[in-house]
Amino acid sequence: MVYIPPLNFAPVVSTAVSLYRSGYPMPLNYPFIADRLHLKTVIYVGDKDISDDYKNFLDAQDINYEFVYVKSCRDANINEQMDQVLLKVLDKKNYPILIHSNKGKHRVGVVVGIIRKLLQGWSTTGIYQEYGIFSGGLKGEVDLEFITMFDTELVVRKDGVPDFVKAREGDDGAY
Template sequence: MSAKYVPPANFAPVEQHLYRSAAPRPINFPFLKLLDIKTIIWLNVEDPSDELLDFIDAHDINLEHLGLLTKKVKPWDPISDKVVQEALTILMNIQIYPVLICCSMGRHRTGAVIGCLRKLQGWSFASLVDEYQRFTGIAGERSNVELLVENFSLVPLKQLLKIKANSNEPVPQWFDLHSDLE
């Protein structure tokens, strides 16, 4: 009997060795093993399931639980700029890849982080909103996510990229280091 590989809901590659999805379930674990995931950026306010925590421990995966950065937040509250900033800063560390970014359904919180990454990469606002809306499905878009992405300040991230470039510290190649880093 051959193994079955089932990706998590809303799974998609974002860039080389960077993936997005809904919270993985046990049926998805063989698929994640194929990707050799080393880090999971968890954007939910709630803790991961016990099964996922066991999988993470068994496979020496680093869990970045960014949902804990926000106190007294309800699961349906929008993601904060602080959480997005932290997620993108973590993504600049080339040593943690391959990475999976996820939230409960892989839509809004994950979409906000990916949208801000795309903004940092110089994507047009229309293109990044189109990508975001492809993952919202029948749930529809949330205008507060689009507003967060539109108003998200790239200045601290560009400064960090400039520092890394000046110190020859490697970052994933798909970060646009040739853009205006001022």
């Protein structure tokens, strides 16, 4: 069987827990997702309803589906929307996870940039380079500024946080 990953598919974290990014999966990608990724959770960061065939596929595979409405990082509720994604990512019970947007460029690029910055301690330069690779070199100045300025006040139990997450300063048992 030939396995075809979704557009802009790549691992974000591939340790004991696996976190992936991509564009919107199409039916030709379903065997790859089912047979290779063994997902527990899919987080769709987008602005459209998913198709019935995709919903049926996720249900048949017993994959938890989370829709986080994001039109752009200019949305009025964008901080809350990013916190919603981070809450799922910060809970190791949700892994393996695929986070996708429509094309796997800008919206998922913002989410991955925030994960790289806050959870993994990446430099701004590295985040910008990765964003550029997946956006096809298109500058997303507003997106990059949002990533740079974003911070969160989330508090979660440390014992549920995946191992790849870097401890924050003043870590007191909660993230």
